[in-house]
Amino acid sequence: MADLIYNIAAIIALAGIVLSFIRLIIGPTIADRAVALDGMTIISISLIVFIAYYSNRIIYLDVAIVYGLISFVGIVAIARYLERGI
Amino acid sequence: MEIFGAVITLIGSIFLLLGGLGILRMPDVYNRMQTGTKATTLGSILFLIGISIGHYECGCLGKIAIIILFIIFTNPISSNTLARAAHFAGIKLTSRSVKDDLKEDDLENKGEEK
Numbered sequence: 001m002a003d004l005i006y007n008i009a010a011i012i013a014l015a016g017i018v019l020s021f022i023r024l025i026i027g028p029t030i031a032d033r034a035v036a037l038d039g040m041t042i043i044s045i046s047l048i049v050f051i052a053y054y055s056n057r058i059i060y061l062d063v064a065i066v067y068g069l070i071s072f073v074g075i076v077a078i079a080r081y082l083e084r085g086i
Numbered sequence: 087m088e089i090f091g092a093v094i095t096l097i098g099s100i101f102l103l104l105g106g107l108g109i110l111r112m113p114d115v116y117n118r119m120q121t122g123t124k125a126t127t128l129g130s131i132l133f134l135i136g137i138s139i140g141h142y143e144c145g146c147l148g149k150i151a152i153i154i155l156f157i158i159f160t161n162p163i164s165s166n167t168l169a170r171a172a173h174f175a176g177i178k179l180t181s182r183s184v185k186d187d188l189k190e191d192d193l194e195n196k197g198e199e200k
Contacts, residue, residue: 002140006090009099013133014107016099016126023110023118031115031172038164039109039122043102045153046133053141061149068156075164085107 010050017043034078041071091140094132101129114180115172123165130157 016039024036045064052060108121131154138150173188 002088002092003108005089005096006137006140009092009095009133009136012096012099013129014102016102019103019106019110020122020145021129027173029115029172029177031168031175032118034107034168035115035119035122038168039105039123039126042130042161043106044173045157046098046102049134049137049150049153053137053144057176058144058146058149059155061146064153065156068153072160072164075090079164079167082111082168084174085172 088140091136095136098129098132
């Protein structure tokens with residue numbers, strides 16, 4: 001029963017990724033695409049942690065930490081490029 | 087105990103879905119940024135807490151706590167930096183917005199310099 005609820009929750013979070021991805025494709029400006037990428041990254045970190053427990057590989061939690069770090073640096077770099085150029 | 091964690095995970099995933107829906111449907115860059123940051127921060131925190139409650143026998147709550155603290159600290163910073171950059175890059179607000187405090191502050195500062 002609990003496993004079924006966990007799987008349903010993962011599918012709902014995956015639907016959130018799909019909705020953000022549509023905005024990533026059709027977004028009119030660069031800032032729209034960066035916002036959509038930020039949202040996709042946060043949802044992906046949650047799904048990576050879910051996969052780590054689902055497949056009993058705890059090493060995937062380190063992947064989630066590093067993914068969040070690199071995403072933060074990337075978003076700040078895009079923002080600095082938008083503001084005054086590199 | 088496992089059912090309790092699963093229900094918290096389900097609530098968090100609904101917040102994540104609402105965050106994605108807000109990113110798709112909101113009319114403006116700044117509105118999209120607001121819903122995409124707030125809803126996904128709360129949703130991912132609930133999601134991670136629910137998973138760690140349901141699998142508490144694993145003994146890796148420390149890494150989950152590190153991920154949660156990291157999301158809490160870095161998500162508002164990146165959103166704030168991106169909103170400021172979008173404002174100074176000249177992206178217009180939507181026509182239904184009523185107030186722009188940063189623009190007024192900018193005009194006042196330029197007046198003092200001259």
